[in-house]
Amino acid sequence: MIDTENLYQVLSTDICTPIPEATVSRIISRPPFITVPGVSNIRDLSHGNGVRPGFVYRSGNLSDITDEGKSVLVARIGVSTIFDLRNQSEREKAPSPEIEGIKTIWMPYGARPASLNLRDFARKDHSAIGFVKMYMGILNSAAPAFRQVFQHVQSCPHDPFIFHCSAGKDRTGVLASLILLLVGRSHDEIIIDYILTRVGLESGRENFQQVLDLHLGTDQMRPEVAGLLELSGVRPSAMAAFLKTFEETYDGGVEGYLTEKLGFSRVEVQMMRRNLVD
Numbered sequence: 001m002i003d004t005e006n007l008y009q010v011l012s013t014d015i016c017t018p019i020p021e022a023t024v025s026r027i028i029s030r031p032p033f034i035t036v037p038g039v040s041n042i043r044d045l046s047h048g049n050g051v052r053p054g055f056v057y058r059s060g061n062l063s064d065i066t067d068e069g070k071s072v073l074v075a076r077i078g079v080s081t082i083f084d085l086r087n088q089s090e091r092e093k094a095p096s097p098e099i100e101g102i103k104t105i106w107m108p109y110g111a112r113p114a115s116l117n118l119r120d121f122a123r124k125d126h127s128a129i130g131f132v133k134m135y136m137g138i139l140n141s142a143a144p145a146f147r148q149v150f151q152h153v154q155s156c157p158h159d160p161f162i163f164h165c166s167a168g169k170d171r172t173g174v175l176a177s178l179i180l181l182l183v184g185r186s187h188d189e190i191i192i193d194y195i196l197t198r199v200g201l202e203s204g205r206e207n208f209q210q211v212l213d214l215h216l217g218t219d220q221m222r223p224e225v226a227g228l229l230e231l232s233g234v235r236p237s238a239m240a241a242f243l244k245t246f247e248e249t250y251d252g253g254v255e256g257y258l259t260e261k262l263g264f265s266r267v268e269v270q271m272m273r274r275n276l277v278d
Contacts, residue, residue, distance in 0.1 A: 008236075011195040015233040019202050027199045036072045038065035041168040041200025045176055049193065050183045051276050054078070055160050058176050060168035060200065061086065063094035070099045073162070080159035081105060083149050085142060085171040087113070094166075107144040113137055118227030128241035130231065135242040136249070138174045139257065146175055147262045153179075154268055157275035167204075169197045169234060177243065181254040182269075183276050191239045198234040 010027070013019050027033065032047035034057075042059035045051055054077070062082065065073075073079045084096055084106040096104045114137025120130030139146075152161055165171035173194050180190045250256035258264045258272075 008192070008195075011192075011198045011234070012236060013198060015198075015201070015205065015229060018205065019199065024199055024202050027196075032193075032196070033200070034077070036065065036077075037069040038062075039069055040203055041197055042162075043196065043200070045179065045193070049180055049185055049189065051179065052278065055157075055276070056179060057160070057162035058168060058172050059162055059164045060172075061090075061094055061164055061166050062097055062162075065097050065099075070097065073099060074101045078160050079162050080156070081152060081161040083145060083152075083161060083163040085145050085163060085165040085175065090166055105145075105148055107148055109141040110144040111141045113141045116231070118231065119223045120227070121230035122223040122227035128235070128238045130227070131235075131238035132241050132245050134170065135174050135238075136245060138171050139246070139261065142171055142174075143261055146178070147264075149175060150258060150262060150264065150272055153272045153275055154264075157278075167197070167201060169201065173197065173239065174242070177239065177246075178254050178257065179276065181243075182258075182273055187240060187243050190243060191236045194239040195234050195236055201234065 007027070010019060010023060029035075032043040032045070032049075034042055034044055036042050036059075039062055040060040042057065044054070045056040045058050046053045057077065057079065061084075079102055082096070082099075082102055082104040084091065084104055086094075086106075087109060091106065096106070114133055116134060117130070120133060123129070149161070149163055152159070163172060163175055176193060177190050180193060246257070247253045250260065252259075255266070255269050258269050259266060264272075
């Protein structure tokens with residue numbers, strides 16, 4: 001396996017720069033990544049993160065899962081519930097699969113998602129201002145779905161679950177950070193979990209580049225192009241800035257968000273934490 005320093009360097013690779021296939025294979029063939037045919041960027045959030053093994057999984061969307069992949073989820077991993085964090089239009093374009101033995105839970109957004117300005121992502125210093133705005137907006141718009149996930153953690157501690165958005169990067173990354181904060185993981189550990197998605201996205205990198213060239217052209221000096229490139233990337237600074245802003249916004253950090261925004265009691269939050277680690 002790649003050592004931590006070199007792994008961090010690989011995961012910080014710009015989205016337009018390919019990662020060698022052998023390097024990608026070496027990383028995704030080992031935990032926390034797991035192999036589920038037809039599903040990209042899927043991994044065990046529990047691995048090395050202080051969460052009880054085999055309880056919490058994250059991924060990109062499951063619409064292309066194969067029959068073999070369904071069997072892996074049910075028989076080998078034992079997933080009981082899928083939480084779909086996507087919006088209605090995304091679900092219509094790529095419907096959730098029917099998997100016998102697994103229920104899929106989806107909730108409409110509780111508020112209109114924050115509008116994105118690609119220029120916020122296009123600063124030459126790679127400022128994370130765009131990501132902070134987007135991720136703080138996700139805390140608001142996806143609150144009904146997030147509440148369902150934490151309700152599951154509280155009430156169904158013996159039922160493994162998986163949550164996903166489209167790529168498994170932003171909405172999924174925000175929710176993963178909340179879970180890891182709840183079990184006391186450091187910001188550095190959460191950032192590593194977040195940027196692992198860079199390898200998970202490699203299989204679709206060429207398709208992304210083709211779409212970018214088709215719709216926006218190749219002039220990366222244009223703010224819109226540069227902004228989209230940043231938005232599609234996975235930079236450590238994005239998660240670092242979000243975590244700082246999040247903990248400055250909610251008194252008590254994740255506990256404050258769970259009680260103030262999602263409406264749980266402190267006793268319920270303590271139960272969630274216990275269920276995640278015991």
